[in-house]
Amino acid sequence: MSHSSLVNSLAGIRSKQPWLVMNAAEKFSLSGSDNPIISHFYSFEAKDAREATFAIPDGCVDILFDCDSDRPTAEVFGTPMAAMNMELNSQHRYFGVRFLSGIIPDCFNVSAEELIDHHYSFLDVVPQSNQVFEAIVTSSNFTEQAALFGDFFESKETRKPSDLTTQVLQSICQSNGTIRINDLEDLTGYSTRTVQRQFRADMGMTPKAFSQIIRCQSAVYDINHSEEVAFSDLACDLGFSDQAHFQREFKKLVHTTPLDYLHRVKHETYLERIRYL
The missing domain is CATH 1.10.10.60 (Homeodomain-like)
Known part of the structure; x- marks a missing residue:
């Protein structure tokens, strides 16, 4: 089976992170992508609440940008193998990128096994990412953020499994x-x-x-x-x-x-x- 056929097969997997949706302060915005290996983009503001937000196993790699004006961050998350507490900051606005389940971008300088149950700084894991990081965290427009990441990732490859x-x-x-x-x-x-x-x-x-x-x-x-x-x-x-x-x-x-x-x-x-x- 070709790599493109695999991507089409993986695209049918409906990867969900329901606690992110339910712990959004208001709406959870979601947008598709022209890039076949990106499942979708998403954006939300975290609730001002004490309730924990959990990431559940989905087989996906996510990049999550905390667009705080004072201390913006971005992290690459590998899939957890059991429900895992996510430390979100109340009332912070987040922008996320979710790749298809089973897909690992080749530009990451960590192995597949190192991603499991772990998260890393986006700037440390993805070379030459400072410019797109700054552009995304300073933008307040979800559509613009998705376009910025899409342009940055357009020339990137994925790791092709055997x-x-x-x-x-x-x-x-x-x-x-x-x-x-x-x-x-x-x-x-x-x-x-x-x-x-x-x-x-x-x-x-x-x-x-x-x-x-x-x-x-x-x-x-x-x-x-x-x-x-x-x-x-x-x-x-x-x-x-x-x-x-x-x-x-x-x-x-x-x-x-x-x-x-x-x-x-x-x-x-x-x-x-x-x-x-």
């Missing part, structure tokens, strides 16, 4: 994370050990870990967009042995139970908070 990892990524995404590791051996013709070793070298994590991420995102998407959810059916659809297993994994990855998350989504009118530009 053909084996590409095949595994596509299979995981098409199955919503429900494919079993043993099935990958039959599908690829390689031993489980070889599949895991190559996938980890390319992606910084095991196929099983990436499958859990995609499965988590599928559950979050279904809850966000459904009026009523039968958790037993959802657990079955996502390949869990029983509902209790689904609830345990969901709580670890999303920081709350599926039922509590559903109540929060409806109370905060999650979908109404998102403003598409």
